[in-house]
Amino acid sequence: MDVSSEMLISAAQKLLCSRKKRLSPSTCLDVTLQIMAVDLGIKTALLYDSNAASPEQLQSFLNSLQESGFVTSSLRILSIDDNTFIFNPATIESHLGDLLQSKSLLLIDVCPSREQPVLAGFEKKTEDMIKSLLGFFVNELDKGSSVIVLGEELYNDWNLCTLFGLMLGYPASYWFDQTKGFGNCLCMTPLVVCTVWVKWQIRDINHRCCLYSFSVPEELWSEVQSHVQRWTEHLRERFNKQPILTDLCFSRDTVTLPSVTL
Template identity: 75%
Template sequence: MTHLKSGAMVSSSEMLISAAQKCLCPRKKRLCPSSCLEVTAQIIAVDLGVKPALLYDSNGASPYQLQLYLHSLHESGVVCNSLRIMSINDNIFIINPDIMKSHLDELLESRSLHLIDVCSSRKRPVLCAFEKSAEEMVRSFLKVFINKLDLVVLEEELYKDWNLCTFFGILLGYPASYWFDQTKGFENCLCMTPLVVCTVWVRWQIHEIKQRCCLYSFSVPEELWSDVQSHIQRWTEHLRERFSKQTVLTDLCFSRDTVTLPCVTL
């Protein structure tokens, strides 16, 4: 995959901030300058294939507004690939189609996703197998890539039986994803459960500004950490390999913290 040595050299930080505030401005709710640059860095990470997708949840911008911003980034040379915008139950994803298809194909072949059952009926979370329902979600989503449109809105008929918490974890490339039986409710058993929160950070240099952004953030119950540690280590090594193939983002670093919360919303 090719990419300009530094997309930041094509546009100044002021130009990128101005473009983001102009395009991504629902009801005059403007992004602050640092948020504009962080969103741009996240999009660059998707463009470079360092992550398969970005869940955009910064300020309620519409898919059409995001499409305008992607076009402006493409015209200025900040991104090089044709990224796709997909809306799922009013959640907006920016997706690299080639990387996503490779990611999902590999997932189906290896069945390596770790699912964590957090049904509220359980006393504690447990690991569960890559179930048929998860496989069907992935296969159904792969069919969407036959559509060549830049902007895709998934109809409810397609995703109504999916566990979106699980599916979003899959789309975002997490090594583990939570699952619960949504036919019995949307509560979970994670309240007051110690969670190991894994975070991946990178930096993006744009002229005088070195923007730090969170590339990944996911959690695993502490009592299951020993069961998933080797799997997450392999995931980390693969991420390092992908990261090493580009020069735009720098300073890849990993952090791990343990938190306990009175309520966890998935």
């Protein structure tokens, strides 16, 4: 692919143009790399939050990446409550199916009524949400639409924080009772932040990008460490099957914040 970083940056800035924010060159390369990671199956989905580009603009950018050979899979776009995801149908269906079979998703209850976060079990509500989401994908993908909209009638009773963690393939997701509010008990709670970095050599530059970033309360780390380690090993296995991205790197830091918005 004889395409320079300048050509990719120019295409992203043109096709993802927003009145609110013009993408920086670094962000353009980040977005391209993360879409490629979704295409390669090492990232289940990308939550696009770089600017206010519409799903239709994202589809145009996806088309340009496919035309230039950077994307080879038939990626789709999902809109949920004004949030936009880019996902690989095969990867997301396999991921959700594995969760239903293994029931291995870790849920962390951070309801504000609690003094501290606790691990929650794989409850029927969570199982029903995953089944409904999987069924929705199967039905909608058969229709062949490039941009899919998840209606409020389906997700109205779901915790979107948990749902987004599912979509993004995190090993653990936060949960709170949204019927009682959207606060949480993470204020001044030490959090272990796990980050995954990769590099991409594109002809004239070597670009480093954050592929995953998620947190777990430090006081629960000893209980979830082995689960996160298995997730890490599985990610490494998928990463080693592709030849494009390099230098997979894992880091871990502990932070304490006066407030945490989920």
